[in-house]
Amino acid sequence: MSDAYALIHGAFRWQVPDRLSIAELCCGRWARETPDAPAIFFDSDSGCRAQYSFGQLQRAANRLSNALRRLGVEAGDRVGLVLPQRFETAVAHIAINQLGAVAMPLSMLFGPDALAYRLQDSEASVAIVESGALAAVRSVRAQCPALRQVLVVGESEPQDGEAGWMAALQAEDARFAARDNAAEDPAILIYTSGTTGAPKGALLPQRALLGNLTGFIASQNWFGFDPHDPKVRSEAVFWSPADWAWTGGLMDALLPSLCFGRPILGYQGRFSPEKAFELMQHYRVSHTFLFPTALKAMMKAVPHPAEHYTLRLEAVMSAGEAVGDAVFDWVRRELGVTVNEMFGQTEINYVVGNCARLWPAKPGSMGRAYPGHRVAVIDDDGQVCPPGQIGEVAVHRRDGHGDLDPIFFLGYWRNEAATAAKFTGDPLDSWCRTGDLARTDEDGYLWYQGRADDQFKVAGYRIGPGEIENCLVRHEAVANAAVVPKPDAERGALVKAFVVLAPGRQPSAALTGELQDFVRQRLAPYEYPKEIEFLDSLPMTTTGKVQRRVLRQLEADRAAGRVA
Template identity: 70%
Template structure:
């Protein structure tokens, strides 16, 4: 059994945030000077277009774009929308914006005109960098966004009078640019929440938040190819893993100086959209921070493509959300036949569940490290198979540098085993400010205050997620606060039932929600996406109900099952149970019924 080094790791860790810090310098500038030929981006696409870009190429393109943006009036603090998929130009846009001191606002290419208009209006974005395929929606949205002066279009084709072609804009500028100096607390990103519980809010993320992400990133990737004990010999006592984590995520030379930075051979890939916190802060920027290559796949996700990409590019580390892992598990019982080099795997977005956990460990040969975080304070809880034994199905424990608890409605810390809301304290266990936190919600001070139990600089920040904590600090997810419901007096958490359903071979995915019921208050209802080859009939409904009855409490089995082609999902891969819950409420009001069991 692996030695549990968690207590020492967490106790030894101390944040070290430098006086000056800029994400562009940390993730590109230093590497362009010191390892200019090193690969930064492997690009691949459904169209068959493939390219390899070095850090030097990335820096030169970013310099040209910084000059182009400056010539268009973009200045420090201005919001720049980036509406691009995974591709080289997306990285160039982020580096260029940070060099200017502008605030990058990544937006999904899947957003429609209304969603784009809300974010562009709310942020007051002055310029947008967008893929050509987004132009119809963006042009419609732009009509009600007076602050948006210009659109820079990535992709071949004609442009309108208030638009500029990417290649022409960059070719007109010099490949030299002097970046502005920024401090750790300066804003870097404006990231809009998914809006599953109301209108999306813009979370303003500081430069230092990347530093705050690093301890969790390295731990969840089983040290990302680094040696946690570089001093270890047969006669010498190994250095503390806490000290090693501190060196990697803010060492004696400061986290953005490459002197003494350990080397790694990691190659990273994730299908997570770079417009989402998970894709940007859990994959793209940490990988570049360590001067390693990341695979950019511009195309739809499929289980077959996931295995193909990981094999072709020698991917050693990955972030795959539970929805992706479920699809891969159903599609490939023998994943090792692909000859993968995968050494570590992180998953986040929703609970993985023991079915997927077991497949990753036994079939894939790489136990999954679950991670939990939010846009507002990301990468705060999770597992690290390399240094502490994970409990299958758990969320893990607070990553080094973060103080996490389960609290009740009054802000009191709950006893072990008691269900409450997961909260992160603005100060770490040593009383120092945690750099991972957002600066606040854009133009919404009331929402910012409501997020905290007191002073945002010295109190608990609520997540809206429910969990229980063991005596050793291990957290067990119970669902979103608004996803948990009562049926006949019993408290129902959908995650456990969904995980149980997933173990049935007929189920590709499932979501559990309450259906209003006059007698019980609510019935447990399951929406089920069928695996290939199965038919959703009364016999299968009965089989699924019996499957759950045999494994969970009698009150937890779904009284109704409805088969559905696909579950409503956010762009970040989370099931939108709220959509299904509202659907059930509407049906109840209209007297409609679903397939009973």
């Protein structure tokens, strides 16, 4: 295929208006122009299904904006959202943004300590909570003095200081005059888990959604899309299992889909490979964002999906970990599309990736900088590394034309020191460091090498776990794998792999030897795992990333005799 990358990237220029509102981009204009067009499909493991239009979304958001204003919420105030993928979540984001307040999404998986820290640190004045997470919020309510009111979504009897969602909205007018937000105004506060220290709140401005769109268009193969063409709109459906409480689900799925006037499916239930295929078939999903862990599980559970399901996928985007050539080839062979890998983080999301229609994807590569973003691999001194040299992925404040890139976050919530440490150079002419290691090739593609704190040395060789993990997953017996260093008195460390087996496979000494030989024959001699431990599951973050630090700490504790 032809490579149009240089032409597209070089010709692109940002046009960011001074006044900009996520609520208007994602709902207001569509509610006026095409109020009956579908916005949200809803499905759940309980069997409940529903469909909502942009007009319904706007009217519900107007009622909620009035209800929140009645509760004293003003521009700049933080509103916590402990909600899953459902209609009310989209309503809440539009309503909060119309007020000029700041939405703070929180995962339904958070326990009391995680909720308490974020509610306290942000000084959220109101929380909108799904009944499934209500007990956890109630248990920490006394520790959050700024939290004046809780709106309860779902079937649960409100207590003192709480109100039911339906009753609160039914008491309000369906009309609301939205605030005229500025592009620089804060819109969303998302706490990053990080690898060390307490979570930090990344404050995103209204313009951040605009900064995301070039990557969303490219990774989802949406070039040439005409949002005013009813036929195109009716045939496009987006879905992702990514939690809408995280950047991947919110900024890479929910808000961009609505921004382009396209419907998105919200599924409230546990992920399973079979359920994923069922949803994509039933709702005729055309575009999807699937984490590598999800794709691996789908590949192992349903090797030949076309034999069981009728799909109409046009694009698959993936992020969070390296996809690897085994999954890459499976998606292309069995799903009929080329997976577009991408890279970003909460502070500067959607900056690197692929677009299979416009430039060739290289299996295992993160891709190249999306239009409007200036991305490089830099060394400790902030100098750009030559091709082949491993360094830290960084994004410049200004694009190749010298214009300010709108994708950047405003800073960490009340943490100027952490914000300053994120950048190298003059504040308005600086590199933002990601903490992720990569190398570039001669064509400008980036190749992920892991987090800076994931790499380790064995016998003088620097080991990146991703390549070994990808190799292991290519074996038919392996569903997932994580590689960490095991402390060793003589060599400093040994390569150790934690492996989750595919359904029907059992651990054995013979299989251990087979997997070691499998890696030894395909990678460098020093990279094969000297030890393999089989687990039922790997420790994962709520965003689908393997928590290697948990396994590293386990090995460190074992070596020190702290655990058996």
